[in-house]
Amino acid sequence: MNLSNILSETNIVLGVTGSISAYKSLTLASRLTQLGANVNVILTEGGSEFITPLSYRTITQNPVVTNSFDVNSAYSVNHVYLAKKTDVVIVYPATANSIAKLAVGICDNPLATTILSTTAPIIIAPAMETNMFENSITQSNIENLKTRGFHFIGPDAGHLASGALGLGRLTEPEEMLGHIQFILGKTRGDFSGKKIVITAGGTQEPVDPVRILTNLSSGKMGYSLATAARDRGATVTLISAPVSLSAPIGTTIHEVKTAEDMLKSVHENIKEADAIIMAAAVADFKPTNSVGKKIKKSDDNFTMRLSPTSDILKSISDTKIIKVGFAAETDNLIENAKSKITSKKLAMIIANDVTIPGAGFGSDENQISIIDQDLNVESLPLNSKYEISHTILDRLLPLLQRFK
Template identity: 45%
Template sequence: MSSLNQAHIVVGITGGIAAYKTIELIRLLTKAGAEVQVVLTDGAKAFVTEMTLQAISGKPVRSTLLDPQAELGMGHIELAKWADLVVIAPASADFIARHANGLANDLLSTLCLATTALLLLAPAMNQAMWQHPATQSNINLLQQREVNFVGPDAGAQACGDVGPGRMSEPDTIFQAIEDLLTPKTHHLEGQHWVITAGPTQEAIDPVRYISNHSSGKMGYAIAAAAAQHGATVTLISGPVALPVPAGVKRVSVKSAQEMLYACRVACANNADVFIGAAAVADFRMKEVANQKMKKQQDSNELQLTLVKNPDIIATLAQEGAAKCMVGFAAETQDVVGYAKDKLQRKGLDLIIANDVSQAGIGFNSDQNQVTIISASDQWTSEQASKSTIAQRIIEHIHQFQLTQSTKD
C-alpha cells in the first residue's frame, strides 16, 4: 500500500504555462489513494480549467478566499487543518515572494500561512527570474523556515530562453511528495556525511573557464536523503542552480583545488561517510590569464597548457578522511569494468557507476540508473527518479556499514 493512501493533499496552482503538468500530478496522487483538494489562484485560471481539475481530483475546486458558502464554516481554516501536505505546482516567482513576506491576499497564500502541514514548492519561471538575487533570497529565507522545494529543472523554456526554471516533471514531484509523507527511520543519526556535487569550473581567464555538463541533481538528492535519515550532512557544491536541501549545510566552491580544501576541512574530524558525486575537472590551466585572452587575427588555433588537478577522492581515501569512502564513475563505455578498476585503484569501499551516454539518465536528467559495486558484490537499480535512486544508495551504504561493523 502506498504511503499516500488516504493522505490529505492540497495542490495549489499558480499562474504559469507549467500548470498543465499539474493535471498529471493530481492523477498520480489520486491513483496512489490520496485525497486531493485543488486550490487555484486567479492567474492559474488562464492556464487550466476548474472543470478539468474537478474531474481529475473528484472534489470541487477552490479559488476564492471570500466565498460566502465556504466561509460559513471558515473554510480556508478548515482546509488548512485538513491538509497533511500543501504542494504548490507550479510555484511562480510572485507566489514565492509573497509567501516569503507573509502576505495573505488570496485563498492559497492565506492557506499556506494558516496551515501547520508540510509545504512543498515546485518553482516554475523564466531563467532570469529564477536566478535573480531577489528570488534566490526568497528561496533561502523559505528554506530556513523548513519549506521544501523540488526543482526547478534546466532546459528550453516556453519563452525561448534556455536555463534553470522549468517545473520538475510530475513523476519527480510525486516522488518528492511520497518521500515527505513516508515515515523516515533515523538510522543515520549521529553520523556526519560529506558529499560533493555538481561540476567544477577551472578558470582560463577572468571570463572563460573549463567545465562539464553536471547539474548536481544526483549529489543533491543523496544529500537530501541522508539528511532525511538523520545524518548531519555537509554538501560541498560546485556551481549549480539548485536549492539547498532541507537540513543540509552547503559549502559553495568553484575549482577542484577549492573543493579538495573544503573536503579536508569538512572531514577534519574523520567523517563517517564521504561520497564523491561531483564531476571534477581532470585538468586546470597551468597559468590563469589575468586579462581576457584576445583572439589572434593571424591564427585559427589557440593553445592552452593544462596540468592535472588533484584526484580528490583518491587523496582523501589515502588520508583516511572518512570511515566509508564512496565514489562515482560516470562512464560512456564498459561502465562496470571501468568502475571496478577505479574502486580498486583509488582505495574506495563502494563505487556507484552510471552510463552518462544513455538518453534520459545522463547529465541534467531527472532519472538515473546505477550499479553499486563493492569489492565482493554489485547491484543494479531499475531506472527511476534521482530521489528514488538516492534512497537506494543510502540503504546500500547503511547496509555496508552494518556489515563492516560486524566484521570489526
C-alpha cells in the first residue's frame, strides 16, 4: 500500500441501488479508480434501471455483479469472493428499501449477501425523499445498523428528485471520497491511534475595525498536512487562522484570528496530543494599542507601535509532546532554521524559501528542507504540498514510535 494514497491498491465493493442519484456513483467509481483502487461494482436490479453495467465496467475495468446466480461471472461465488477480498464496502446510493433489508438481514441480492458475509468496514450513503428518510421506521433501521458498526454518510439537504427542497440528497462524490479516506485511514493507516495538532494559515492582528496586520499565508501547507495525517489514520485537530479553504473531512477544526487566539487554542488542544506541527504563519508583532474606530487618512501624524507576540512553540514546555516547526525565510534559510530548532527545542523543523518561484505562500507546491534535532539537513525537490506532507509524516512517525 502506498501510504501517500490510502486508496492505492485498495479493494472496494461499490454497491449501487435503485435511486435516481445513482448517476453520481459513476463519478465516485471513476475517482476511486483514478486514485488506484480496485473497484468492483454490485448493481442491484433497481440500480440497473438507471445505469447500465457496461458504464461501470468501462470505468473500473472489472466485471459488474448483477445476479447471484450468474454462472458466467468472473467470480467463483460472488458474495463470498468479494466479501473476503474487499477492504471496504460502500453503498452509494442506498435507498430506504436497501437499508431496511440490511437492518433485518434479508439477503435477496448479491449486494446484501456480500455485506452480510464481509468483515470489512461498511459505508452507507442514503438517498431518498425527506419524509422517507425522517420516517421513524427508516430512522430505527439506520440506528440499528449504526449499533452494528455501519458508517452512515449524509444525506444532505437540497433539491430532491421530486422537485422539493429538503433532507435526503445524496452526498456529493468528492465529499464522499473524503469520508472513505478517513474511514480507511482509521483501519489501515500507520498513524492510527495517534493524535496530532496542526496549525495553519496566517494570523491577523487588528489595527482598527477595518485594518489588520497579516501575511501572505494561504493555509495550504497546514491543510495538506491535516489531510495527509487524516488519510493515514491520525486523529487530527486543525487550528486555523482565516483561510479560504474547507476543513478536511474527519478533522476537528478550531478557527482563530490572532496570535493570542492561536496560543490559547494550542494549549487547550495539546493536552492529549502526541505531536504538534506548527505550520501556521503566526504574526511576530501586533499593534500595541488597537484603535476602536477607523483611522482616517487625515490623521497624517498617526504612528503605530508594535509589540512582539508570544512564541507558541517555545511556550510548550511539555516534553512528552513532539514539536515540529516551520521556518519561512527569504535568506540564510538553513542557518535561520537551525537556530530555531535549538531555541524552541523542536524535534525537527521544516524550512522553506518563500522567494522560490512556484513554491511557498499561495502555491499548491513547495520546496523544503527538513532539519532534525542533530541538525542533519534533508533537502527535497519541488513537489505538491500533499506529497511533501507525507514525507514530513514519514520522518515524524519513527519519533512517535520511539518516544511514545
